[in-house]
Amino acid sequence: MSDPNKCSKCGSSRIIRGDLGLRTSRDLELIMVVRKDHGIEKKVPLLPKVCGECGFVDLFVREPENLIIDQSDKPINPDYKNRPLLESDF
Numbered sequence: 001m002s003d004p005n006k007c008s009k010c011g012s013s014r015i016i017r018g019d020l021g022l023r024t025s026r027d028l029e030l031i032m033v034v035r036k037d038h039g040i041e042k043k044v045p046l047l048p049k050v051c052g053e054c055g056f057v058d059l060f061v062r063e064p065e066n067l068i069i070d071q072s073d074k075p076i077n078p079d080y081k082n083r084p085l086l087e088s089d090f
């Protein structure tokens with residue numbers, strides 16, 4: 001595992017602090033990682049880690065577990081028909 005407080009390219013600890021987010025320039029909406037599977041849609045914001053030394057940008061999500069689909073999730077399209085969810089899908 002790489003140190004979250006260090007640049008994974010140059011090893012510098014000058015990581016830019018504060019509330020950083022990837023946004024579109026027009027409406028400043030956060031860029032999301034969207035997972036679509038079994039007709040279910042899950043999303044979490046995609047966040048950058050920026051090195052103040054070399055400018056390398058690492059991308060991460062803060063709550064990857066929010067992309068996990070479980071049996072309580074309902075398909076966005078109620079008419080969605082496909083093979084039923086299996087235990088092995090999780």
Ligand SMILES: [Zn+2]
Binds near residue numbers: 007010011054056
């Ligand atoms: Zn760096």
